[in-house]
Amino acid sequence: MKHHREFEIAFVGLKPGEHEYRFQIDDTFFDNLFQEGKIEKPEFHNSFVEIRMVLDKKSGTMLLRFFISGKATIPCDRCGDDFEITLWDEFELLVKTVDDDLVEKSNQEDAEVAYIGRSESLLDVSMWLFEFVTLCIPIQHVHGEDEHGNSLCNAEVLKYLLNQPLEGNNSLQEQLKKNNLS
Numbered sequence: 001m002k003h004h005r006e007f008e009i010a011f012v013g014l015k016p017g018e019h020e021y022r023f024q025i026d027d028t029f030f031d032n033l034f035q036e037g038k039i040e041k042p043e044f045h046n047s048f049v050e051i052r053m054v055l056d057k058k059s060g061t062m063l064l065r066f067f068i069s070g071k072a073t074i075p076c077d078r079c080g081d082d083f084e085i086t087l088w089d090e091f092e093l094l095v096k097t098v099d100d101d102l103v104e105k106s107n108q109e110d111a112e113v114a115y116i117g118r119s120e121s122l123l124d125v126s127m128w129l130f131e132f133v134t135l136c137i138p139i140q141h142v143h144g145e146d147e148h149g150n151s152l153c154n155a156e157v158l159k160y161l162l163n164q165p166l167e168g169n170n171s172l173q174e175q176l177k178k179n180n181l182s
């Protein structure tokens with residue numbers, strides 16, 4: 001297993017109270033997780049994301065707050081052309097330490113809290129960074145409109161899709177239906 005040192009927090013030695021961390025991630029970060037088989041290949045590219053993480057350490061718990069801002073390029077669901085989306089959101093995660101043999105059970109029973117074993121000394125935040133950045137991406141990502149209300153989608157592609165005969169390419173027709181363009 002590869003190491004993500006920059007994403008590992010040695011929390012045991014931290015004093016109680018707030019500690020701030022800053023991460024900058026791009027396509028390399030996602031590629032590495034993909035190479036390790038931890039995630040599926042992301043839909044986006046050209047990503048650049050800054051994450052400020054505030055770790056509030058209390059006895060037995062840590063509250064992590066993630067402040068995400070960045071951008072990525074993603075293909076439009078409707079016309080297929082790439083466009084840039086802004087990634088921006090905040091997330092909170094409560095991390096609790098429990099006896100090592102209870103970690104799995106606790107994580108299964110309680111999705112709101114992340115449990116780690118008492119013998120752990122490092123907190124690898126890379127998968128949380130991935131999850132929270134992914135949550136910033138809207139489920140449907142389609143080009144917006146200009147100031148006159150015209151779609152910014154590739155006009156040629158839309159025209160082409162709309163002019164396909166019904167017996168033509170089924171997948172295109174389905175695509176149209178899916179996107180409410182037919």
Ligand SMILES: [Zn+2]
Binds near residue numbers: 079142143152
């Ligand atoms: Zn589009």
